[in-house]
Amino acid sequence: MTKSPRFRCAVLSAVKHDYVARGVASHPRFELVVVADDPDVPKWAHERNQQFADANGIPYLRDVQRALTDFDIQVAIVSPEAERHCDLSIRAAQAGKHVIQDKPLATTREDANRLVDAVERAGVRFLMWNRNFLPAVLHAREQIESGVIGKPYAIHADFYFAKDAGPTKGSRLPGYPPIDWQAHQIAAHVDGADGGLGREPMGELAVEGIYPLGYIRFLTGASVQRVFAGSTAFFHQAHADNNVEDLASVSLEMEGGILGSIAIGRIGLASHPSGGEIKLHILGTEGALVINEGRPEVGIYYKNQPAKEARQRRVANDNDFLLAENFARAIDRNCETVLDAKAARAIFATVEAALQSSRTGQPVDVRV
């Protein structure tokens, strides 16, 4: 029996979400062999990269090019600050490496286009890390594909992270300076609340919008054509100071006449006992589905339990393994991944249109 080849992976920056690299490495077909970053990144970035390398018993190089050429790499796993995503992914693709990248796809339309072009020209596989293989999402897809609710005509996703993000809005005292976005995000790394890590402030639509929009795309196969959105900095001083949203609602008009919506926000630790309400409501011609994305779960409660600890804990979460499996098969068969560069760009375009809509107060066509 022929054994499937193992893919050697370079982690091109682990400064944001090292769970992406760890998730990939949970699959036996992927092996982390080196961490690398550019030499001129800040000291804190080098420190994080070194820590990750040490924890995994692999070298850390301050030389991305050498990592790509000298270590017999087939895959690059990219998770730097958001504004460096595209640069590192493009360099990896141009070096002929398949790419797994953290979200968001890009911070500018130009970067998103450059990335898609680079991936296409290089003929490599690209996977935007996502949550589509969570058990409840897969269950929803099975139900839809079985035809039990008929043809979907409406889909709604609530995607709330019940996490704090620094001081509450209105708490800044007179005379105090606005909160520096990057410093705030660097500090938030300790509890994983640094999805917006980078110099450029990013609101929840840009940071997390890929998840609910990814679900909607995965479950319906439909692209979004027009949006109407509202957004606001409602909870957190950091978001208010940097003019980005921590709460948003988006109405969606999709291919095939499907309608939908997302409600998304970083709504504060107190707002849910288990990290946030994430739900899907799907209407079809023959019925409807209500899906709690956090299931299956088990309830764990004990004396003096820290407030930050989830009371309901997800179990049987195979998302990481299944995403890595999907990526491995895409490489083996030279086919697209579950969320490839073009699909990720469509989601980027939806977010871009939603932000424009919330500024203008009118619906906006999605321009991919």
Added chain:
Amino acid sequence: MELPRCLRLALIHPVAAERTAWASRLHRTTVVEFENVQDFESRASKCDLVVLSSSHHPKNLLDLLAARLHVLLIAGQVPDEVILESLYSAAGVAGVQLTVMNPDRYLPSRQQIRRQVGNTLGEPGLIRSHRWLPSTNEGEFSEWLVRDLDSILWLAGRYPDRVFALESKQDGSPGRYLQVHLGFPGGGMALLDLTNRLPAGDGYASLSVIASSGAAYADDHHNMQLLYRGDRPQALQTDERARQHAAMIQETIDAILLNRDCSATLAEWRNAWVVANAVGHSIASGQAVTIGGE
């Protein structure tokens, strides 16, 4: 506080079991039950307050007001705000109270949430409502739309300044599906979807309120029990609707006994109708509609 007297109440409703259930929970009142307005008129009973559905003909309602009776309308298929205005004027001329109430406000879960909004939960930021119904007639569908909009406005505690709405165009499918997106001054938002395309059987309702200091989730999904009879389990909902109408009527009784002005309820119900009209304009135009504050 000691309330001054007891109110005589005429309860008009076609279903005897419902009348009796509501009446059995009321305090500070004596209740006489009637099946319909004709039954009430024919028995000519003395009363202070008449409780009936707003779907009655406006002439019946005007007659009751002209007879100097306080009237509580259980909000339903109210014709339009012009008729509401004429009823309000008639109540003013007669010197009686005209109250319009949405029974959904009196669901225990909604009462619980409303008590927390502006209090432990802080200010509402995003309100999300789903209402899925099996087949209804067009009048009932419109009634549900206005009721749900009223519930949202009541929880938001303010009037929206922007309305965007979509309607699903599924050729050949019976029933309707609407999606409404509201924007409020100060950044608050609301999303509502309403359909009457579910297969025959139970409907579904869900409400969540994300607010500045917390959140509330009132979801039929949470209130399901399981029945195993072979094959897949069935979900059975433990209902909360037993007391809502009695709670609503009691509030009106107490308001009248205390001489509290109930006319704000009319303005609130009218606001919901204005928003419902804006929903129609938005669907027709494909654009967001700006509406003035009240």
